[in-house]
Amino acid sequence: MAVVGVLALQGSFNEHIAALRRLGMKGVEIRKPEQLQSISSLIIPGGESTTMAKLAEFHNLFPALREFVQMGKPVWGTCAGLIFLANKAVGQKEGGQELVGGLNCTVHRNYFGSQIQSFEAELLVPELASQEGGPETFRGVFIRAPAVLEVGPEVEVLADYPIPSNKVLYSSSAVEIQEESAVPEKKVIVAIKQGNLLGTAFHPELTADTRWHSYFLKMVRDVGEGTSNTTVAVSEAASSSDRQTKYDLPIFR
Numbered sequence: 439m440a441v442v443g444v445l446a447l448q449g450s451f452n453e454h455i456a457a458l459r460r461l462g463m464k465g466v467e468i469r470k471p472e473q474l475q476s477i478s479s480l481i482i483p484g485g486e487s488t489t490m491a492k493l494a495e496f497h498n499l500f501p502a503l504r505e506f507v508q509m510g511k512p513v514w515g516t517c518a519g520l521i522f523l524a525n526k527a528v529g530q531k532e533g534g535q536e537l538v539g540g541l542n543c544t545v546h547r548n549y550f551g552s553q554i555q556s557f558e559a560e561l562l563v564p565e566l567a568s569q570e571g572g573p574e575t576f577r578g579v580f581i582r583a584p585a586v587l588e589v590g591p592e593v594e595v596l597a598d599y600p601i602p603s604n605k606v607l608y609s610s611s612a613v614e615i616q617e618e619s620a621v622p623e624k625k626v627i628v629a630i631k632q633g634n635l636l637g638t639a640f641h642p643e644l645t646a647d648t649r650w651h652s653y654f655l656k657m658v659r660d661v662g663e664g665t666s667n668t669t670v671a672v673s674e675a676a677s678s679s680d681r682q683t684k685y686d687l688p689i690f691r
């Protein structure tokens with residue numbers, strides 16, 4: 439059975455493994471560089487990117503992660519994982535943090551503010567819905583979330599989020615954003631794809647909707663390496679039946 443690696447240093451790796459299980463796929467916890475050799479795709483979960491980067495550095499994972507990305511293997515970063523995959527991050531803690539890079543974009547690490555400014559929102563996801571079926575919207579769970587400020591021409595924008603002009607985003611740390619938030623209905627990018635790389639600023643593993651996971655599994659199948667097509671096909675069948683039976687609770691505002 440094909441397996442998907444999930445970086446398991448910190449953060450919501452268990453939730454990703456559970457989401458993969460709902461699709462009939464096995465997620466394996468990755469903590470050491472040599473373990474990357476036995477997998478053909480990787481999810482980098484959300485959590486706290488500075489802490490995760492320190493742990494990755496301690497385990498000497500950065501060179502192996504960069505090689506993994508450069509080899510064209512599918513990698514999906516959610517939230518802190520998106521920050522890991524960005525070529526550039528702003529709003530970092532003093533001294534910055536090491537990044538894996540690969541996604542030609544700039545992310546703001548805490549674009550939406552602090553932990554208490556976490557929120558949920560229905561996002562328009564036309565590309566996801568056209569590939570995976572289901573509703574045109576996806577419930578985005580944003581936990582002290584980053585956002586993508588700029589993308590290169592090769593980056594496909596899969597979802598953005600309109601920021602109402604009256605919404606005060608947050609305090610001190612990001613002066614450039616406060617200036618921009620004066621513009622009515624500014625949109626910020628919250629999901630992107632660039633070749634083998636996928637990045638979401640929110641947490642799909644915390645919802646019952648498995649479409650982002652099955653979208654990623656299709657990317658894995660398209661690359662083909664070490665992945666059995668049959669396994670993924672079976673998983674897709676599992677995912678559509680799942681979709682009919684599992685519902686998220688309504689969004690609390």
Ligand SMILES: NC(=O)CC[C@H](N)C(=O)O
Pocket residue numbers: 483484485486487488516517518519521547548581582583584
């Ligand atoms: N939920 C998350 O992964 C939050 C990421 C957080 N903003 C960071 O800097 O790591």
